[in-house]
Amino acid sequence: MRAVGLLRHGGPEVLRVVELPTPHAGVGEVRIRVRAAGVNPADTLIRAGLTPVRLRGADPLLPGQDIAGTIDEVGPGTSGALAPGDPVMAMINPTREAGGGYAEWVVLPESWVALAPAGVSHAEAATLPLNGLTALHALDQLRLPPGSTLAVTGAAGAVGGYAVQLAKAAGHRVLADAAPADVGRVAALGADTTVTRGPDVADQFREHAPDGVDAAVDTALIGGALLPAVRDGGAVALLRGGPDPVLLAQANERRITMVAAYVHDYDGRRDKLDLLRQLAEEGKLTLRVAGRFAPEEAARAHQLLEAGGVRGRMVIEF
Structure with missing residues (x-):
């Protein structure tokens, strides 16, 4: 699968498209075909090496803490609340072994994933979780x-x-x-x-x-x-x-x-994500997409974010 990661900490230029093995859902997990990943200030700090999330060995480090897409694989032992084809959103803790959400596929425990607000695009949904x-x-x-x-x-x-x-x-x-x-x-x-x-x-x-x-x-x-x-x-x-x-x-x-x-005190809190979904569906939360970027343009998204003045969230679309 394609992902956006880094092999050394530094400026936006260290971000690059990398090829990684496609993950599969295990017990109690679901796999999301990611269509949009939010670009957040925390991602730029991870990229720069200014957080405890650091490179481990020679593997690329993936930033990204919120994603939206569709369920395309459900592992054994899940509740059945989510099924293949469901549009979903999730927040990711980038300290996990697989890293963050700048990737075409992400596997998460079922409780970390919620249905996306009805009637919104994947890009809009990706601006909400984090x-x-x-x-x-x-x-x-x-x-x-x-x-x-x-x-x-x-x-x-x-x-x-x-x-x-x-x-x-x-x-x-x-x-x-x-x-x-x-x-x-x-x-x-x-x-x-x-x-x-x-x-x-x-x-x-x-x-x-x-x-x-x-x-x-x-x-x-x-x-x-x-x-x-x-x-x-x-x-x-x-x-x-x-x-x-x-x-x-x-x-x-x-x-x-x-x-x-x-x-991240709210990691795995689907009830909190569901509340946000409900409020967005009721028109009480405005989902603001500031820009859409291809994976190859991730560095540009980071540059714009660090320059300041961005209103809403930029997303990387897969």
Whole structure:
């Protein structure tokens, strides 16, 4: 089978099309004929060697943490919930021996795979698992009662956009930040109020929530500069790790709870993927494809992502 991998860590140029043995479904597993694989910031970090996911021996390392396609093989001992021909989506943990999802075929435990939203393309479905589950995990940890006021930074991005829409689906008031060119896009996602991104974003949030927001999801990695927007006793969900000691001390002074969104806590959680599917089918989640690339163009996709400004997710189509 064809796959996109790397034989050494480095820049986008290290990505290449490789030939690998086609896997088969074992006990409790299903095989997906991958039609689209999402290109995410985590993939660029894996490629660059900046994560614990590293090359092992002479075998190519495959990035890729979310895929969409069709079931084409079902192993013994599965529940029967998925059958050949079913359109599906899945999130992959790239630390597994087979690596990530930049490949024509991927084998996963059945519980890791869910039906794709009805009526969407494979490319659209591939934008949902990793980013949707990241936003959902952040909100689940915040445990906000309906009617809470939530601030979302980086709302025009993939995770931020899903955070806005998931929060609205849960009945919250949402304040979001955006660059001037993205204000209309973020408003269309459902944000109640949009402020201008920048160093004074916390002050702007306070203008619309004088007592402070109940919580914030910091997808833009603003960190300590966001704390003044949060009320005493509130909460902040962080992406890419927990708080550093300085940020934690600042938060503790005001009894602000810091939680870290770690998407792979939801590995194998078909119930969470099914929730995202349902919300997408109801029109409450917008699946945004920023670009489609052939496997031979994977390096270009990584270059564009690292240049910044991508809205939605790019996908590699097999």
